Amino acid sequence: MLQRSLIAKIFLVSFLSVHVPLIALILHLLFGFETSPVPVFALILAATLIGTAICLFAIWRFIRPLHHLAVALKKYPEDKSVLKIQSSGNDEIAIVTDVTKSMLMQVEELTKKLKHQATTDFLTGLANRRWLTEQVPGLQSQAERANEPLSVILFDLDNFKHINDDYGHDVGDNVLMIVGEVVKDSLRPYDLAARIGGEEFCIVLPRTSGESALKIAERLRAAFQASYVEPLPHGRITCSFGVVQAGPGERLQQLLRRADTALYRAKDAGRNRVIGAFVEKNP
Incomplete structure (x- = not known):
């Protein structure tokens, strides 16, 4: 019971500490020491100071874990060390520490899920336009510092509306999922891929020239x-591609506009083909 109750421990220590002077006086008298006022007063004063010190030290030891928890919680937004605090004992502070850690772990998991949902297309499992927009500027800066090429592939499904109209949206969703799986299986770990529209996708290829991006596309x-989704006929899932290589200081929107132009040239040329639009370099 005492180990599980912080209040009981504080009450016990306080009770004993308050009675240290009385205990000291009783022992002094029992052992027949001098009973004149000065020695007795000195004894009581010393015993009071000792009792107070013992009480303060014990209470500090009892509440020190609460202090550590409070400091860790204050730093929580920048430092997740609160999740590593080990509770000792079974008293109320240990319970508060364990419950706090459990709640914060749930918050962390929920935050990760919400962040994933906010940046991921639920149907294809690829990133969404928002996430891509946030990531590309950093990749472009890194590529320029390292003097490395960076290319973008923009593509969309050919006549996707006809698939939805003729076979239903369930089949259309299955086609989008197949596209997502093919993209994820085909790219390198550091490539970025996102669904940026209904049937439109974008792939960002660091350390990749325009010529290499054409081959990937x-x-x-x-x-x-070559993919197949029932009840579509074989070969029905086709895409048109626009490929560009980033120029110095070129923003994502400029890249997408150039890639979009190349994509529509592929559409006009009969669909199911890859067309690049590259800026000529000065000699």
């Missing part, structure tokens, strides 16, 4: 055409 085009 062609492999994706062939992989999409």
Whole structure:
């Protein structure tokens, strides 16, 4: 009971500390020491100071874990060390510490899920436009510092509206999921891929020249055409691609506009093809 109750421990220590002078006086008299006022007063004063010190030290030891918890909670937004605090004992502070850690862990998990939902397209499992917009400027800056190329592939499904109209939205959703799986299986760990519109997708390829990006886009085009979703006929899943290589200081929106122009050239040329739009370099 005493180990599980902080209040009981504080009451016990306080009770004993308050009675230290009385205990000292009783022992003094029992052992027949001098009973004149000065020695007795000195004894009581010393015993009072000792009792007070013992009481303060014991209470400080009892509430020190609460102090550590409060400091860790104050730093929580920048420092997650509160999640590593180990509770000792079974008293109220230990319970508060364990419950606080449990609640914060739940908050962390919920935050991760919400962040994932906010930045991920639920249907394809790829990132969404918001996440891509946040990530690309950093990649462009890194590429410019390292003097490395960076390319963008923009593509969308050919006649996707006809699939929804003729076969239903469930089939259309299955097509989008297949596209997402093909993209995830085809890219390198540091490549970025996002669904940025209904049937429109964007892939950002660090350390990749425009020529290499064309080859990657062609492999994706062939992989999409080889994919099959019932009840669509074989070869029905096709995409048109626009490929560009980023120029110095070129923003994402400028890249997307150039890639979009190339994509519509692919559409006009008969769909299911890859077209690049590259800025000529000065000699």
